[in-house]
Amino acid sequence: MIDKTKISPNKFIETYTTMVRIRQFEDRVYLLFLEGEMPGTIHLYQGQEAVAAAVCANLRREDLITSTHRPHGHAIAKGVSLRSLMAELFAKKTGCCEAKGGSMHMGDMDVGMLPAIAIVGGGIPVATGLALASKMMHSGKVAVSFFGDGATSEGAFHEAVNMGAIWNLPVVYVCENNLYGASTHQSKVMKIKNVAERASSYGIPGKVVDGNDVFSVYEVAKEAISRARKGKGPTLLECKTYRRGGHSRSDACRYRGKEEEKVWLAKDPIPQARKKLVQLGVLTEKKAKEIEEKVKKEIKDAIEYARRSPSPEPEDTLVNVFVGGEN
Amino acid sequence: MIDKTKISPNKFIETYTTMVRIRQFEDRVYLLFLEGEMPGTIHLYQGQEAVAAAVCANLRREDLITSTHRPHGHAIAKGVSLRSLMAELFAKKTGCCEAKGGSMHMGDMDVGMLPAIAIVGGGIPVATGLALASKMMHSGKVAVSFFGDGATSEGAFHEAVNMGAIWNLPVVYVCENNLYGASTHQSKVMKIKNVAERASSYGIPGKVVDGNDVFSVYEVAKEAISRARKGKGPTLLECKTYRRGGHSRSDACRYRGKEEEKVWLAKDPIPQARKKLVQLGVLTEKKAKEIEEKVKKEIKDAIEYARRSPSPEPEDTLVNVFVGGEN
Amino acid sequence: MRRLSVAEAVREAIAEEMRQNEKVFCIGEDIGIEGGFGGAFGVTQGLSEEFGHQRILDTPIAEAGIAGVAIGAAIMGMRPIADVQYGDFIFVAMDQLINNAAKLRYLSKGKIKVPLVMRIPVGVSGRGTQHAQSLESLLSHIPGLKIVCPSTPYDAKGLLKSAIRDDNPVMVFEHKLLYGATGRKEALDVSMDVPKEEYLIPIGRADVKREGKDITIVGLLKTVHTALTAAKRLKKEGIELEVIDPRTLVPLDEETILKSVKKTGRIIIIQEDNLFSGWGAEVISLVTEKIFDYLDAPPKRIGPPATPVPFAPVMEKYYVPDEEDLIKEVAKIMG
Amino acid sequence: MRRLSVAEAVREAIAEEMRQNEKVFCIGEDIGIEGGFGGAFGVTQGLSEEFGHQRILDTPIAEAGIAGVAIGAAIMGMRPIADVQYGDFIFVAMDQLINNAAKLRYLSKGKIKVPLVMRIPVGVSGRGTQHAQSLESLLSHIPGLKIVCPSTPYDAKGLLKSAIRDDNPVMVFEHKLLYGATGRKEALDVSMDVPKEEYLIPIGRADVKREGKDITIVGLLKTVHTALTAAKRLKKEGIELEVIDPRTLVPLDEETILKSVKKTGRIIIIQEDNLFSGWGAEVISLVTEKIFDYLDAPPKRIGPPATPVPFAPVMEKYYVPDEEDLIKEVAKIMG
């Protein structure tokens, strides 16, 4: 399955490290949140790390992504600094949105991530527009839109993917199918088994992939992104995955079957990846430990940075409404 | 192809008469419009008569339809009185919308037609809701939503058809694919050949049918409607057809290829139907003439009625905003 | 009598109406799932147990679809109570509400009724810019929609019941921080005694939440409470605010507002919704057009700055008008 | 100088900007098809011949998609001019405009610019209720959007050019009956001399379309012309109206309006857009909040009844405020 010759060991390690980074970040944030150190709400990404990590591993810094109400993983994978992410969650002036956004709007244009759009489906047309500009400007950039299974019920999904298709735009539509839109199981909102089947409405390829297997995601993402970059148009990628925790904040997931949870929670993408990397001889258990330690330090540093960062001034509210003259 | 045993001769004649009625109505309206007797704009239905006639021939009076900016044909087929339709076009108080609507909003709830919704795609969710109510109230009513090929690009189409599908609602989605949305050819806005293929996104049947062959439309509409009525859920019906005239008012169709026009205009649904009916022995040329004469009189009567009808009072503007108390 | 929160009062109104009329049903995202949330604010929690999943109907995430389907069902005689979680998401459904719900009766010779209730949670509550907007002004601008904005559990229940029985599309705005226990620190506790016996509050009648002779304050939803808090403080200084809660914007109870201003000669609007082309401007226009000569001082609006809603609590606090802002303005006008 | 209609002036503005800046492009339905219409009002007629189909980009009928795609392209540095045929259709795209165009800069630490121009034809023009609405008040309520409303060919050209160069999302409203030859009997001929030489009109500056000492009339789009017609007639009776055309609602040129009212002491708004929570209420609030003491008479709004727009010409005429209505109101105030 995994073709070692296609991925450099460094890339393997880097992608794996990204997954670990996301996991540790989210685990830590969850606790901080429960302890009341963070205002607002959060939607965590544990369980879906393979998707963000593998897709973004195939992107260049100048490529662009749009994200959703669940953006931490995408932000980390695209390279937004942990410090600025943590500071945003702490509502500090040094946050990636200067504390204007909070958890649901993370992003940093300097590394090619738009502020996450928390309106379900709302980012898909925008990503399509980024790709349109790339084509018009011959910039060679690819846009990736991340969204959930639930988002594919929205009209915005339909309108945008069709436009991406007819104009052959350099965009990849990445659906992370974690089986639920909030508390609602996929089977309640669509009659089809695979979201990827919807690609046929637009005449573009639709691919289903095990979203908990970072290597599989890597392969199909690579293909879809290079296809996009070559001007061959979009792909709809469906990554089957599962969120390990609740939809948001304090959700105890009482709407999920125990059996289903058991099966899926056993398929944790991180140990799975580690095991394979060790088998391949790319990683050792010792190296894995080191990675974890390194990441732990990064997170600790980010938290300290966030804590000691200043709050915004009340009047900062007025800044950045319009270009050239506030308000 | 045509199974005489399945349709009664009366039904044949009735459906054919409906087509003739629509054609004559539209031809006459076109002239009246050019002569300046009617305000506003019009979108005419010549060429697509087989669809409205055959679909509505399978509906009961209490069944419901939604329509579009191009509603005259649907209104006539569903049984809205010619007098009230003509009066509406003349902006008279006796019009089917009391002159509040005009050409684009024709309808009459007494015969199961909602005021036409001129927002492209906007009627599809509403029709789905009519069907939901039918199911909840066990009323046995079927809803049919008519819309164009262009409308299937709208998010509303996607959201609504999916809901009809997952709830197994008694609704039929009838797409009249006349190859153009205004001046824009289908090939510019979708990569797929058949709109009906989009049904697969929702897990419902999608059927392509020759929309200029009233017998074929009759067959598939009958099946889809009875399927809906039996609680087996919606069908997406694509009727391939062509409008004989412009998109609206004074459109000279300079965006349509001459070759394409020639081919399609030759496939006029009305002579086609007449020929087959004569072959089947259901109609004679003499009877056909009589039908035409009869319909001519009906139209004449409608025009006279409209002409002698009173205009609304200016203050009628204020009526029927809210139930129970105007404004 | 029992003390109820707004969420409880709203739930009770829905349940009572659903028991009395089988045409009433709820439609929305995550409202009835077993083990789920009962909607974004727990309002429909438990209702699917009593009424089943046909009448507490969970939908895909598709707001235009939800609104359109609810409109269609309403036309057929059902009485849908639709919701789209946060009000901010209703922009996805605008076309259905404005082009269909508000107009189909008008186009149908009055043969169509659209007894649709849309429940729309609004207001700033620590969730950032796409989960914080107020939409009551926007929709009050559309002829054909009734606009209801309850500020207390008592009003919320009585008005929602009236809205459900109303044969017109009624947009019912609920402020997130007034619901009660929604896990938000900033939430106000406005729970109060609500009678067990059935009652209705007519749509179109304002409520004088506090009488006073010096200045008329008009608030809506949460700012009614801001005004009442300010009034309590100002009382100590001998200033008596009269606090008017219009409760419904469309139709607007002009009389109650005008009567109050005739008495006080002064008016301040306190508004969380953005000011420009907002409901407060409408109230000022009403007063200045109709009883200009009664005014002893210029009218005044207090509201947020013309910016999106920021996330950080310190900015959010700056954004939302509070009693300090109001008291300052009162001082200016009285001084 | 040549006489141009608004449609011609708008077309010229687009062409000039497209020639100067290859980032500028048009996106919309039926705007560039060969043998087609050049958009619903012929404005882009001929442009695809000069600029090709990449830059006059025809789309599917999908307004949320159009707006969203335009926003995305704008963020990357393109300068889209998007249109959705009739303004009424923009309700389908509301989410993109309000939740994204108006907010992404705010969320991005100012790293994002959204130089989007949305051209929005509005106003009553004989097409019935879903092809007639005015949206300028609604969108003026949203922080983060600029609102431009030209009433003449000269203004339309100069303001559109500024809008295209503006780094912010600008909603440009155009009145259908002012375009020129659009096959509508009711269309006004407002064609006028427009200089060949390049010029810009800054966004945010009102124009005194007519000076007068007696009453300040504020109109917008078509009602500017209604006011000018009334002014001509009233002149004969010795009454001098001052006609102010704000030209942009956001940002609003408060100074010009206040200065005028300080002079005249009286103000009437004439508005085609529905009154409730509309732009006229904002102007009245501005004046009464800021210069109350200068007013010699109550302010007044003239507008349509609070109903959907009816189709029949006699009702439509009743619906739209005209010079008779204005003259009557002037008589009341002066008398």
Ligand SMILES: Cc1ncc(C[n+]2csc(CCOP(=O)(O)OP(=O)(O)O)c2C)c(N)n1
């Ligand atoms: C337009 C809109 N409707 C509803 C919501 C509320 N909401 C937030 S997340 C969510 C579920 C999204 O499901 P999915 O797209 O599968 O993403 P996931 O949460 O599983 O990552 C819902 C309904 C929203 N933010 N936007």
Ligand SMILES: Cc1ncc(C[n+]2csc(CCOP(=O)(O)OP(=O)(O)O)c2C)c(N)n1
């Ligand atoms: C939401 C919306 N967008 C655009 C329009 C303008 N418009 C009216 S008809 C039409 C073309 C519709 O094409 P199609 O759905 O194929 O129907 P047809 O006209 O061919 O019957 C367009 C773009 C509209 N009425 N509503």
Ligand SMILES: [Mg+2]
């Ligand atoms: Mg999901």
Ligand SMILES: [Mg+2]
């Ligand atoms: Mg068509």
